[in-house]
Amino acid sequence: MTNVITDDKIPNNVNLSGDKRLQRALEAWQPKFIDWWKEMGPAPWNEKDIYLRTAISVETEGWANFDYVKMPDYRWGIFLEPKKEGRLHHFGDNMGQPVWDEVPGEFRNMLRRLIVTQGDTEPASVEQQRKLGETAPSLYDLRNLFQVNVEEGRHLWAMVYLLHTYFGRDGREEAEELLQRRSGDADKPRILGAFNEPTSHWVSFFMFTMFTDRDGKYQLAALAESAFDPLARTCRFMLTEEAHHMFVGETGVQRIVKRACELMKQEPNGDVRKAGGVDLPTIQKYLNLWYTLSLDLFGGEVSSNAADAFASGLKGRYKEDRYDEHKLVGSHFAMDVLENGKVIHKDVPMRNALNEVLRTEYIKDCQRGVDRWNKTIREEGIEHELKLPANKFHRQIGMWSGHFFTPDGEMIDQAAFDARRTEWLPNEADETYIKSLMQPVYERGKMANWIAPPIKGINGLPGDFEYVKLP
């Protein structure tokens, strides 16, 4: 039986029905994707009706279509922001020249690598989160999890579309391998380290969507500036969906924080754990862990790849238009670097510092989220502040890896770090405790004890709406 790809099955704005080559590629790939989803996705939930948002067009009213759907039947679509005629390179060495509608041969490998690396993270997170449905704190959260999952699936489709359409046979092979690598797999792990750690409970899930998906936002935003126009247009549309993921993360943590404060006040001596909540110091530890894992994803502080990608017009800065200067030849970025074992502040050529420039934007964005959590704590009348640790703390990639810093950014030796490690990062006892809290709550409108209810429901619906239909 042949698998027929139609516009109806795969909503798109890329003229799929008129593109035989793309149809044929997707016809071969789509069944493998469904197999992958069934094997590695949230398997026990595949037959349930879930109130999901589906993008069926790029128009304002089209991208947010809410209805019940079974996940394997989700219409993963291919959407690019509509083409703007006459777009020009707006940064890098080729400024002022028309953007590319096809892959320039010179940059084929570099582009493919960028797309594969980005694409690999999308299925990875679905794999990392596949068990979470079993311990959802509410139907509302369960539905949000699945919304995130199907959209990560759609982002994979978006990257696969680019590989199939623009990279020939190599692209098709890479698209297949996106389905063959597995998060945490001993044989074929995902490309980036942070995507091989399981998201074993909901505290980590919310931290992941807050911090790690926010890395995704910044990477997509930088690729959305690309002079390879199909990539830019694809990423711009993906950004609208990524915003929801971060909303899930930021409000998820905010609700845990709120509940911690409530429990502190209820318990005579403020022992949140005794009351079955997640105490603020533990929240701080998970924040430290996921924030620093996510900082790693931006890559080396001083990077020739970053310089190359910018110079050639493949990857810009976050909101490139906000900057005055777009060539960045001769300009510098003042940053901390490690020289002869000491931290010094020095000027690095701007193009080589672009990973750090993007990371700096990201850190500001994260700080805004943490500020809102602290506002919640203050509103609850509690004296406590959550903090982002220093960017040098607990790093595995880049110039700070292999060196040891306190969360305040003070350099220490490994022995001193190891001695205080469990003070700063979750230990096994914390994991055991958090997992002990993870009991599913599938009753409409009910919440697990360790998390506060959301302020409002999905799509203007009430909090006790049946977001997931259970028999």
Add this chain to the structure above:
Amino acid sequence: MDKPSADGGPTRFETHPSRYKHWKLAVTGELATLTMAVDDEHPHKPGYELKLNSYDLSVDIELADAILRLRFEHPEVKCVVFTAELDRVFCSGANIYMLGLSTHSFKVNFCKFTNETRIYLEDASANSGLASLCACKGTTAGGGYELALACDETMLVDDGNSAVSFPETPLLAVLPGTGGLTRLVDKRKVRRDRADVFCTTAEGIKGKRAKEWGLVDHVVSRSSWDATVTERAKSLSAKQTVTRGPAVELPALSAKVEANGVKYRYVELQVDRTARTGELTVRGPEASDVLDFTTPETWSLHAFRELDEALLRLRFDFPEIGMIAVRTVGDPKLVVLHDELLATTTTGFAREIRLLQRRVLKRFDNTARSFYAVADSAQSCFAGSLLELALGADRFYMLIDGDQKIGVATSVANAGFNVMSSGLSRLGARFYGDPELATAVLQRGAPKPKSPRGAIALPPERAKLLAEHPAYKLAMSIEMIPSEEAEKLGIATIAADDIDFGDELRIALEERASLSPDALTGMEQSLRFVGPETLETKIFGRLSAWQNWIFTRPNSTGEHGALTLYGKPERPQFGWKRT
């Protein structure tokens, strides 16, 4: 000695596993593991960090030392496994920032040294029963893959991500500098159109295709990795038929570094910086030296190890000394005695000494300096293994003395074992057009057992021990070929009497030192390697011709060249004219 130059000299090529910074050597029974764990904070010279298991001279000096020690100190080892400490990266090749910071002559000599080390690895497999397995559990790029190509077998992890690659051309506008291109098509016999695709795909080729194209021998999953490494290493080990040993520990060379040269026990290099000339003197064995092929102190090993390091120091630390006069001092009978005894000693250790001599003599051939051998004293001893230096030199000047004390003698060392990179003996290369002349020289210069010329002053106990040994009888019966006859036989380039000799030699040295060093390098290398091409001659020839040309072209090292700008904010700009 001068202050350290931009290239980091003076350079010590001797090291010891206890001092390794970049490799970990572990020996378990028949298997050795060399784990690449490059310490990024200890490069050969300041100015760059050795990230991602990239290497520089300091890393390769340790590698060369480890291979040498496995041959001599761990004869039980039959297979060495190369692996890496990093999880996702095997080796990312030569450090690009190091190349960018280095002078041209340093880059060339760095490549030459790394090439020699890899050829030695192949030599150990071919001749010494020491196979090699490259276990690439992660990205294997550039020089990292060239190390793999020099091994007997290569495994690549099949993790959907790790690839072998030659990114030199697409990323840096240069070539793989360690024989990679030649080994790809000549040794591994990768189809040349596929090799073309491979060498222009910066990210390389991974998984099944890497095996299908013959780039690696095995692609292995992460979970069966360790078991397969052991299985393959044991299989390679089981195939080895040559045995080495007994084990000896290589002693330190104790170089005495001075302002204008370096002195060892048997070898001395002195330079004249104004004249840009140098004197390389190799002393033969003393009668009082221990003549015993169970000790590493034996002249045949120690003197050649010293010569090896002296040649390397000449290459790296004295780039402007272009003209070297090579002299020998000692008793030719003792040299021949050592050669003959060595050749008849059947231990693996003795074989290792001969193989080391052969490699050092090749290092001499491959050194881009003008060498004139000079026999101008009755103390000179161009005999046997030391005659190879005269035969390998670009010219050989001999003084004709009245009482015919100056001469040359041949030994078993000249009869074919000491081949050049071309596979020819130095006599064979010298008389390429007329092999009979080589035979004639061997016959004329060889020891004549029936006409003993008288004993030499060995310590009495040893003389007693050796007196009946055929090698001793041979050595005692050598007949020197005096200078005038040596010229007629085609050994000496010029033989002159004391009226002419001084001026003849002085003018020759001064004239040579005045010629363009670039042209001389090309000319000497073309003339020295007469005869057939081999993998080795191709590797060195192409390094000298193509890579060195490309290294000096604007597209790689000009202001806007790719190597110059690597890691810098600007992208390279090429001139598009092709030759």
